[in-house]
Amino acid sequence: MLTGKQKRYLRSIGSTIEPIVQIGKGGVAQPVIESAKDALLARELIKVRVLQNSPEEPPIAIAFLAESTGAELVQVIGRNGLLYKRNQEKPKLELP
Template identity: 75%
Template structure:
């Protein structure tokens, strides 16, 4: 599977959701919305961790689902789930994969 054409199976998404339930949000989308600095920091953390939790703050101009989906598109990551103001993004690190998907 190539990075840009991955579509996670239900089983893989469940696996990632279970892993993500213990994560703290590492990227926050605030009053400026999904801007370059947010995208850059998300990309850096995705390379390091592969699976990240994103939080959309109350003052964000976009709805949480839209903001997290646009961040997923911008970073070419998989949107695993959105619950409330939190979302999970996954992007496989092709050089040094950390997460072994089922």
Template identity: 70%
Template structure:
């Protein structure tokens, strides 16, 4: 698992932003497959902060699945609550989120 480069204050800021987001990526019975990773990569590029939901029929534990996806995308794992997780990755070309 990657070490987080975010400070506590930055994570708190991202969690506050993420609380109003709807999940844009869903991990289902196939688990973390290439198609899921590709669509998550595109969403991260466009938004920088995305919410991921792990469905009931997923073979892996939600924390594991979201951590795996985070590592695959080299994104920051902001938080996991229940079956939902927040991922953040800065887009240097088109910055949307200014961290405190």
């Protein structure tokens, strides 16, 4: 679990990054989950965007993606969400 201070730190980094994973008309399908897992492994912190044509509501879709990938849900604002998962072998971010 992330502390409030750690979430604030991740939100400050996340405000400058572009969405890497997009959830579209297929919803949170297996290819989206695999793409998110690969991105989390490479970057640890990713931004997810839920497109207008997605069948699910953004908070639900992002929370489901976080659960499916084993990541921490840092934040959801509108149609965007931040997910964090520490890479145990090669950590990229140093949390406070």
